[in-house]
Structures are given as structure tokens and as C-alpha cells.
């Protein structure tokens with residue numbers, strides 16, 4: 001009997017929680033996505049969330065989902081996965097895992113594969129019926145990149161700023 005805590009976070013829970021926490025930085029009013037890249041030593045090497053590019057003001061670009069293409073967020077927003085890869089401390093993410101709240105789109109999938117990431121762990125696949133996600137899965141299958149949905153054994157992780 002070591003007295004060790006038993007309810008500590010698993011690695012999967014920990015990295016997914018970091019991804020979700022990062023998503024809380026997103027200004028997107030509809031979908032907040034966070035991503036976290038972990039290496040084979042279980043060290044975090046990059047995090048990101050969906051947002052507009054550097055120096056492109058959140059107050060000037062639109063967050064709309066509908067309307068003329070240029071008046072929506074879609075042409076401008078950087079996806080969480082892209083930011084996590086670009087923010088990472090190493091250019092070479094060979095054998096890393098990417099934790100992300102939402103299944104990657106086809107464009108991020110290209111970046112993920114080219115960076116050397118070998119496994120994607122995701123929570124939601126809410127856009128699975130889109131051609132973007134279909135194309136993503138075609139590329140992931142062909143490149144032998146593993147993807148698996150994460151089914152947590154707990155529903156909530158609470159953060160309390162009040163510590164004693």
C-alpha cells in the first residue's frame with residue numbers, strides 16, 4: 001500500500017484536458033476547438049486553438065457562419081490543429097500524438113501528416129458527413145496515421161483557482 005492517489009488523470013485525459021482548456025481561449029462564438037501535441041515521452045510540445053492570424057484583429061474580421069464567403073470566418077480562421085503544429089517547439093513532430101476536440105479537416109490533416117504526427121485522438125466527429133472529413137480520413141488511412149475517438153472514463157475535470 002503506497003498511499004498513491006488513484007483518481008489522477010491518465011495521459012489521454014491529461015492531454016485532452018489541455019486541448020480543451022486551450023479551446024477556452026477561442027473567440028469563436030459557435031465552436032471552440034483546442035489541440036495539444038504530445039511527444040513519445042509524453043511531453044507537451046505544442047498547443048493551439050482556433051483564431052484569426054496574428055495581427056488580424058478579432059474586432060475587425062467576422063465570426064459569422066453564413067453570408068457571403070468573405071463576410072464569414074471561414075476564409076480567415078486558423079484551425080486549432082494548424083496553430084498547435086505551428087506553435088510547437090520543434091518543427092519535427094515525428095511520432096507525436098495530436099489531441100483535439102474535433103476531428104481535423106482535410107487542410108489540417110495535410111499539415112498533421114507532413115509534420116510527422118502519427119496518431120490523432122479526438123472527442124467529437126460532428127462534421128463526419130462532410131467531404132472535408134471524408135478527404136481527411138482518406139489521407140490518414142493512406143498515410144497509416146492512426147486516429148481514434150476518445151471515450152473518457154470521467155465526464156468532468158474541475159479546475160479551481162482557489163487553492164489552499
Ligand SMILES: Nc1nc(=O)n([C@H]2C[C@H](O)[C@@H](COP(=O)(O)O)O2)cc1CO
Nearest residue numbers: 030031033050077079080102103104105
Ligand atoms: N477540426 C477543426 N478545427 C478547428 O479549429 N475548427 C474551427 C474553425 C472554426 O473557427 C470553428 C468551426 O466553426 P463552425 O462551422 O462549427 O461554426 O472551428 C474547425 C474544425 C472542423 O474541421
Ligand SMILES: [Zn+2]
Nearest residue numbers: 079104105108
Ligand atoms: Zn482544419
